[in-house]
Amino acid sequence: MINVLVVEDDPMVAQLHEHYLSQIKGYQLCGIANNGDMALKLLAQKKYDLLILDIFMPTMDGLQLLAKIRDNAYDVDVIIVSAANDKDKIKQALRLGAVDYIIKPFEFERFNLALNNYLKRYHIVEDQNIIEQSDLDQTIIRQEDQVLVSLPKGLDKNTLGTVWECIRSIDGMFTTEEVAVKVGISRVSIRKYLEFLKSLHLLKLDLHRGSVGRPVYKYLCLDKHSDVLKAYIQ
Secondary structure, eight states, X not given: OEEEEEEOSOHHHHHXXXXXXXXXXXXXXXXXXXXXHHHHHHHHHSOOSEEEEOSOOSSSOHHHHHHHHHHTTOOOEEEEEESOOOHHHHHHHHXXXXXXXXXXXXXXXXXXXXXXXXXXXXXXXXXXXXXXXXXXXXXXXXXXXXXXXXXXXXXXXXXXXXXXXXXXXXXXXXXXXXXXXXXXXXXXXXXXXXXXXXXTTSEEEEEEEOTTSOEEEEEEESOTTOOTTHHHHO
């Protein structure tokens, strides 16, 4: 299990990281720091395998923190997740040893790709004393078709394909109950699939007033022809 420390000053983004991490096998969130000083204290107290690090933070920004992490020789890998998209910051982060760089705003698919690629590399390095070039190439040469994606826990690729085809057959907005009836599984299970599709920006969720004033949540498919799901259901 990969122990993760999230360093992010925006509580909403930190919560998003926590939600995404809970959907990816092999990871557990062990701490959240909202500034660099807190992150350094946590690193001194406990061993973490991976930091998910923002750059824009008050007092000590992420690059300054990353430099201190290297100066202190903390044995931890770093993935940058930041709105900083200028080349100087990206070059500095990579020179300081960041293993990946994700630019905000980002989609779950990109986050998932980064963490699955990291997990593969982690196990190749940790589990083998002698490492073959071909093993390294699978993670260091990061061709798109070499990076495998995985579904969140509890989701099945065949069911996901069925749910998606059902949604594509619906004109306009729909409820969880409507899809549950068509697919033939429980509303609780269907909701998990719909929330996953929403995280990929394939669906949006709106609140509507029912005939007697009761609020009703309805989904709308944003792109019935998207190929985003191919990596998950192939």
